[in-house]
Amino acid sequence: MTNVKELPGELTAEEVEEGRRLFAGECDFFYGAQSLEQLPEIGRAEIAFAGRSNVGKSSIINALTNRRALARASSEPGRTKQLNFFNLAGRLTLVDMPGYGFAKAAKAVKEDWQRTMFAYLRGRPTLERVVLLIDGRIGLKKSDREVCELLNKAAVVFQIVLTKCDYLSEAALRARVEEAQAVVAAHAAAYPHVLPTSSTTGLGIPDLRAMMARFAEPASPRQ
Template sequence: MSDERDFSASLELSPEQLETGRFLFAGSCDFFYGAQQIGQLPDPGAPEVAFAGRSNVGKSSLINALTGRKSLARASSEPGRTKQLNFFDLAGRLVLVDMPGYGFAKAAKAVKEDWQGMMFDYLRGRPNLRRVILLLDARVETKASDREVMELFDKAAINFQVVLTKCDNVKPKAEEARYREVVAEVSRHPAAHPLILPTSSQTGRGMPELRAELAAFALPVQG
């Protein structure tokens, strides 16, 4: 069967969708759990959206920008050092999961294998996980470790969506070329969401759209 997903499509959101996203992410957001082993995961509750990316891709900055906090998610001073899944409760309606960074060059092979094993178990066995947001740096080409993680998502049959980070540091022509490269790469993966979103944690670009996308998974407001 042919793949009819349109990877060249643009994200079109209504003012109502954007406002729903703004309202959700304007609510309280608090860290409530950290798990270093798969057996330590909290019981499934509200829908979860996880964030994955290389250890220097700007994941913590993006989570902080999304939630309007300066230090909700903290980057480790040593890439690859943080090895736990961090859970954040967003207004009681959605859970944001900060996954450990991958692709750290200095890490031992056993550490990398442990990361893949734990992440696969989480992805495959989490019933309330709705989507993984995969962050790719707009300034550099797709790495082998990025492709390995996309294959991991395919095997786990979990939907993932690519978000390009640090777009404020890329000139328009270079960003367009990078975007096309990512479109070609992502189109090879059956678990991929077709829409790719350029963002900047510094300027706020793409944040309203990403908030609106994620708000679609949140529990309804209690009356």
């Protein structure tokens, strides 16, 4: 299995510990928005999670926050059409975006998703980064590449995070990372390092927490 510490941009032990402390705090759902008009007021920095339906988004969010059912997967891919906002320790807001790429959805539904999400991405000043989840077993599909283009056009920094990497051999994982790095290199808005993860084994979870902790408000003296 690829050691994420071999990747460029190695995190310090202090950053990893800060990420652990941040995600050890309370994390609660506080708002759901089905349209741009329903978005909550501007507040803390936001990090959004995006990915195709069934990419493992709910599992990653639950693994990060040490919860079993903070984010729930829909039994019907593409059914959820809501931006869900979570308050992490009063220091950072996590945003669970609706999944994309669902095959059964009508073309008009997909286009509506793209318009709404683009407007959110482009117009939300507190949005610091999008964590773009890619199924490590499958690699980037056409819909993933289209979202990369959308994020690049919106000038929103995004980081590709590979999910379900425990299913891959070391050689296969390295090939997936290289494939994703090539996509990253072609987009100015992409964060330069691809992160392999597994919500089952915990691979990459401490690193992802540490990255996100960089955007959190300072902890109060009592925390």
